[in-house]
Amino acid sequence: MSSPDSFPSNYLDPIPRHGLPLQLFEYLTPLRAPSPLNVKITIPRESVKEKYSHFVWNAGIMLADRVACGEIDVRGKRVLELGAGVGLPGVVAVKRGARKVVLSDFEDDKMKQDLQHSVAEALEEDTAEVQSRASLCMHTWGTDTSKLKRAGPYDLILMADVIWESSSHAALLKTLHSLLSSSPQATVHFACGYHTGRQVVRSFFENTKQQGFEVLTGEGEQGNGLWETSVEGDRRRWMWESGRLEEWEQTESQEERNRWVLEGVIKLDA
DSSP: OBOTTSSOGGGOSSSOEEOOTTSEEEEEOOTTSSSOOEEEEEOOOOOSTTOOTTSEEHHHHHHHHHHHTTSSOOTTOEEEEESOTTOHHHHHHHHTTOSEEEEOOOSOHHHHHHHHHHHHHHTTTSOHHHHTTEEEOOOOTTSOOHHHHHHOOOSEEEEESOOSOGGGHHHHHHHHHHHHHHSTTOEEEEEEOOTTOHHHHHHHHHHHHHTTEEEEOTTSOBSSOEEEEETTSBEEEEOTTSTTHHHHHHHOOHHHHTTEEEEEEEEEOO
């Protein structure tokens, strides 16, 4: 299955991160979007070492594309973006008619300042009413979620490239479980690359299922694997629960893995 316009042409690169510090990054919607959208964000300097939040990643572009094209419908909904980085998917959600969008990342004053600047810059040409729908609430995964809950409840949670580090899985799932327990109707829409290998990604989903979540495809289906999309727009299923993963890991180069973004939906098992 192919969708040649999944990424704008300037993103057709197996290097999964984009942007240079203090330079302008410009996001353009795919051709399939119902109307064009242009988002401009100045990439900040690295503020917290090894958080990598000062780049725009392929997964963030993919998630922003889904929102911009209405494939993730945010109109009139209350949205939270976890691990927002420069906030591209969240900003697109604001511009596509979300009732409110809370953008959140690691609790750090410099990261908050950078995210605040990115959001303000991206929305500076919008009306005051549109700008008022965006707010920030910083949160360190695994800690008390009271502030995030007070900013909610939520209909949708967006996550782009937040599961590449296995040591953070337990804390992220603790935060998600707490938030979804308060907003049981909410769904988590994620996109992620394979920066540290497919096994790390599979480990996250194994832990997710063990802790009472459902893992669905981007189309809301149960089972039968998840969809992944290449930077060229090709789509295929990844059968993450199959025994083929070890063989795949041995034969697939990092450059090849970098071409793919995995996407799907997580929700609490009813």
